[in-house]
Amino acid sequence: GRLADGVTRGIEGVGQSVSAQFFDPTLRLGVTGLSRAGKTVFITSLIANLIDRGRMPQLVAAAEGRILTAFLQPQPDDTVPRFDYEAHHAALTAPDPHWPDSTRAVSQLRLSLRLRGSGLLGGMAGPRTLHLDIVDYPGEWLLDLGLMGKSYDDWAQAALARMDGRPGGEAARAALAAADGRAQLDEGTAQALAQGFTSHLVASREAGFSDCTPGRFLLPGEMAGSPVLTFAPLPPGPAPRGSLRAEFTRRYDAYKAKIVQPFFRDHFARLDRQIVLVDVLGAIHDGPRAVEDLRRTLAETLSAFRPGTNSWLGRLLGARRVDRILFAATKADHLHHSQHAKLTGIMDALVRDARSRADFAGARTDAISIAALRATVEETRAHDGRNLDVVRGRLLDGGRQAAFYPGALPQDASALLAPAREGAEAWLDEDYAIMRFAPARLSLRPGEGPPHIRLDRAAQFLIGDRL
Numbered sequence: 001g002r003l004a005d006g007v008t009r010g011i012e013g014v015g016q017s018v019s020a021q022f023f024d025p026t027l028r029l030g031v032t033g034l035s036r037a038g039k040t041v042f043i044t045s046l047i048a049n050l051i052d053r054g055r056m057p058q059l060v061a062a063a064e065g066r067i068l069t070a071f072l073q074p075q076p077d078d079t080v081p082r083f084d085y086e087a088h089h090a091a092l093t094a095p096d097p098h099w100p101d102s103t104r105a106v107s108q109l110r111l112s113l114r115l116r117g118s119g120l121l122g123g124m125a126g127p128r129t130l131h132l133d134i135v136d137y138p139g140e141w142l143l144d145l146g147l148m149g150k151s152y153d154d155w156a157q158a159a160l161a162r163m164d165g166r167p168g169g170e171a172a173r174a175a176l177a178a179a180d181g182r183a184q185l186d187e188g189t190a191q192a193l194a195q196g197f198t199s200h201l202v203a204s205r206e207a208g209f210s211d212c213t214p215g216r217f218l219l220p221g222e223m224a225g226s227p228v229l230t231f232a233p234l235p236p237g238p239a240p241r242g243s244l245r246a247e248f249t250r251r252y253d254a255y256k257a258k259i260v261q262p263f264f265r266d267h268f269a270r271l272d273r274q275i276v277l278v279d280v281l282g283a284i285h286d287g288p289r290a291v292e293d294l295r296r297t298l299a300e301t302l303s304a305f306r307p308g309t310n311s312w313l314g315r316l317l318g319a320r321r322v323d324r325i326l327f328a329a330t331k332a333d334h335l336h337h338s339q340h341a342k343l344t345g346i347m348d349a350l351v352r353d354a355r356s357r358a359d360f361a362g363a364r365t366d367a368i369s370i371a372a373l374r375a376t377v378e379e380t381r382a383h384d385g386r387n388l389d390v391v392r393g394r395l396l397d398g399g400r401q402a403a404f405y406p407g408a409l410p411q412d413a414s415a416l417l418a419p420a421r422e423g424a425e426a427w428l429d430e431d432y433a434i435m436r437f438a439p440a441r442l443s444l445r446p447g448e449g450p451p452h453i454r455l456d457r458a459a460q461f462l463i464g465d466r467l
């Protein structure tokens, strides 16, 4: 009896540790947003606050003391670049803190959480492990989904039409219209046209326009200079074999097959949860056209989460779905908290259209405003006989302390989006442009004020139910 007993127990023991290793649940969290939206800072701060037990009272498992440890592990996907947490964390915690390098491509990291179960039963069961795989990817790449259903000619026509009123648009369109698409392909001509088109896209993005596809033209990663990124939209016309137009058509199709499709298959299709970060304040500052463009771009981005609207993606995803999506207006520390509700309202209004047209295949969605790393403190100052709610921080340029009142956001979020406002003045006043704060030292010591704004609320929505 005893021997057999021992043997059985031994085998059970082995069985358990093996199965525990292979069957510990994994949750894949996608973090996206257009460039400069705040992805890198968000991920770095989230990980730091989980590992170093930052102040996360709104994350229920943290408040209840059920997160025993959080630690980084080698990620399971050998060919995906690792999110460079150590370098980004070092930048933010340096004696002279600076903002880390931004996201340029997809990267990933595995954070494993040792958890004590909740309630009486959970507490008795012993700790369990949840692997949180965080996937960082540019929102620009999501926009490419729109290309999947479009032929080269359809795309080219839309791209040419969009050039109106954008920086370098006139010149880019003139050059493309002047090109002879029927002529035999000449690589020099192809490169010149692609370069002209790419510079126009980059300039448009810098001027605040959000929809600047193809996404890899902005963030090429290791593909820079390859034929698959060397094409441009030509007006429709004949495309004999070996001609410039025929080759551009072929490269456009290769872009879809070799870049867009693998990204959606290998990364996007495997996500469970998603946060979409949006620099709402930046767009408001850039003016009504930028806000309208952002709204349209968000709607297009979000179609990726409504796979019913895209048959290609629907087939790719099968039954898999992202079941929670959080839309977060970032850098809320630029505003006094008295304006945060308005900012959240604007974030919500920006995605309302997309949300109401079809729900996200049953996914729960919410809007929030956050600062992943708070760079300011709040103050109320007397100014011209009234009290102004200002924020104060250290300027990136020169390191001087400065207080700013960035102007009041409109009371009614829909006013921002009404077409009547086209051409109206920018809302956030001039100050906002020079209000580039340096990161405050990332300090998780108690008593120094929360190092973030609502990062814990965001985490609760995204992963709280699994902790």
Ligand code: GDP
Binding pocket: 033, 034, 035, 036, 037, 038, 039, 040, 041, 042, 099, 100, 101, 102, 103, 330, 331, 332, 333, 334, 370, 371, 372, 373, 374, 375, 437
């Ligand atoms: P990414 O391109 O989406 O990875 O954007 P980053 O995370 O690199 O953020 C871009 C820039 O936005 C940073 O360099 C900061 O200047 C600013 N930023 C991001 N998050 C915050 C925040 O929480 N507070 C403040 N004040 N600035 C932020």
